[in-house]
Amino acid sequence: MALCDIGFVGLGVMGKSLTLNLADNGYQVAAFDLDQGKVEGVLAQDRLENKTDATRVQGCESFVDLLAKVKAPRTIVLSVPAGAPVDSVCRKLIEAGIGPDDTVVDTGNSLWSDTVRREKMYDGLFMFFSTAVSGGEQGARFGPSLMPSGDRRAWERIKPMWQAIAAKVDPKTGKPIERAEPGNPVTEGEPCAEYIGPNGAGHYVKMVHNGIEYADMQLICEAYHVMRDALQMSPKEIAAVFREWNQGVLDSYLIEISAEVLEEMDSATDAPLVDVILDRAGQKGTGMWTAMSSLELASPAPTITAAVYARAMSALKSERVHAACILLGPQGEKPSEAEKAATIAQLHDALYCSKICAYAQGFQLMASAARANGWTLDFAAIAKIWRAGCIIRAVFLQKITDAYVRNEDLANLLLDPFFVDEIATHQMNWRKAIANATVLGIPCGAFSSALAYYDSYRLETLPANLLQGQRDYFGAHTFERTDAPAGEMYHVEWGTAERAMHKMG
Incomplete structure (x- = not known):
């Protein structure tokens, strides 16, 4: 031969x-x-x-x-x-x-x-x-x-x-x-x-792909959770919503298969299969690796990390069963049809905006890793090869490709003009969806972390000024001043009557 x-x-x-x-x-x-x-x-x-x-x-x-x-x-x-x-x-x-x-x-x-x-x-x-x-x-x-x-x-x-x-x-x-x-x-x-x-750049990029996959799946699950518990919709009704969403900006493999899972009936019980699947999620480590890398590189990826924690929380099944008999939450009422339609529209926009943020975190993390390891990563090419064949494949990835073609040095996807406009258009529904879920006692850690990431990134001033004051007070860690050149460090003698300030170095 x-x-x-x-x-x-x-x-x-x-x-x-x-x-x-x-x-x-x-x-x-x-x-x-x-x-x-x-x-x-x-x-x-x-x-x-x-x-x-x-x-x-x-x-x-x-x-x-x-x-x-x-x-x-x-x-x-x-x-x-x-x-x-x-x-x-x-x-x-x-x-x-x-x-x-x-x-x-x-x-x-x-x-x-x-x-x-x-x-x-x-x-x-x-x-x-x-x-x-x-x-x-x-x-x-x-x-x-x-x-x-x-x-x-x-x-x-x-x-x-x-x-x-x-x-x-x-x-x-x-x-x-x-x-x-x-x-x-x-x-x-x-x-x-x-x-x-x-x-090892390829395996790093795949690791981040899997981290984004964790986030994407958890975001879909949170939208499902609101519809199932707050709106009291059947799995088939939720599947119909997902199929409708799959005709627009949320068109993706994960939305498609989520609808199929929700439509499946269990032959043993004649109940929706999803209702007899135990709510304890497994994981093989790549999401955790992504979260750990984001911490090591100080590159924020809170939505990916929230998705990993959601799986960890699901694993505490016996504890949750016990806690459900003790811990109280709010009492909700069945919504009207108008409220139901409004909530579904809000969830759509929350899922879309949160998805943008999850991908922004992933690409920002890859950029941080590239700087740390001396890699040159082509983010337009990476987005291109994720458009098919992989778990996170989605029409949405073409927009990410376009963003990096327009500006290969883009610091964050959120700064691309297309995504600036998309979030500006949809963010109020995003905020309302999270507020409503919180009032109803439905956990939405991935949605919430994505919004917190967006709001933190868009603010010129964060409360880290107070945090630096605290650190200097108990540990003499020093701080920079807004009215002094960058890199000049100062320390206050907090325990003295005069509280004298010293320029360090």
Whole structure:
């Protein structure tokens, strides 16, 4: 048999899907997994879907067999769990004979700093490259959003393959070109795969993508919560609202699937499925990593952080059940139809404005990380590759692309003229939605944090002047004066009768 174009290690859900996607796009793949049942599974699936006479996927029995079946210089893709398994596979590949001109590509949800470490650790043994993948199983199979980073030589080698398998977007509308058919890949449009940068930049960008995803999901859930509890709407009624919203500025994958979830009925109880799903959310860490990075870089991302805390609060199920019997909240009354319609309109605008702020926080965080790590990130390109294939794909991302095309040095999305006008138009409904939810006792931490972020960013003066006075009082931390040059520090002798002020340094 002819040597394969690329090798794959790890044939779980994502690895199997990416392997078949490559095969659909005309590439021969050598596939290996420690579980030979998974190797047989992908071969069987390929035989079922293969519409050509060529052998598209070759199964491998070992790491040595894998390397022998891939043409040099070899590209080996890892689709294994983040952490220790990545290094374990790398060691096995070294033992099997991988060489300095070969490339190993990590496609897992690795912490970006681990990727930086691995690039240094394996330098000279092989080129360690990373590609963050978004879109889940369906995206991996029929077109994911890909965020590659590392050595540019490796990128040039895999670029044709990655842009072939990536999701595609209509360049005129910015909308995804979707075709979920085995053997019939999308070949037209702009691919959602572009080089991000060096040293783990791709995994950092994917981490922030996931942080924004946390925020986006929580914002939708808060809108649902108000409609379900305050407006006493059925899941199907809420689904209808989401479907209507999905025809306008909120058009997105997450709104679309939220409607589908709400419409689903449980076969065991004949109740709406959402009503029998336990309200305890899981998380895999990327949202937490984003929140931690925002704190480390002092780059405010309160809406992303609020979404992480919301999941943590949901995990306290038994405590909440107990607290519900003790802690009192306000008593609400069923709203009139007019009040209901007004509240739904307010929620729409609250979701839209909060979404703008969540993305602004994410892009501001990426800019902070780029400065700290010496990266040059193309934010217009990043917004472009998020327009399809990934979980946060939305029409809205075209507006973000346009904003960074207009001004590549834009300090914050909120300063772009389009978003300035959008929030000015919709902010009163945003404020009313939060006020109404608060009066009714419905938690809206993500909505509230987004508004607080907006209001803090737009104010010339914040109460940090008092805070600096407090810090100087108890800890002699000093402060700057508004009527003195920047950087000149002062301290007051607070405990003395005279309270003398001294210029420091």
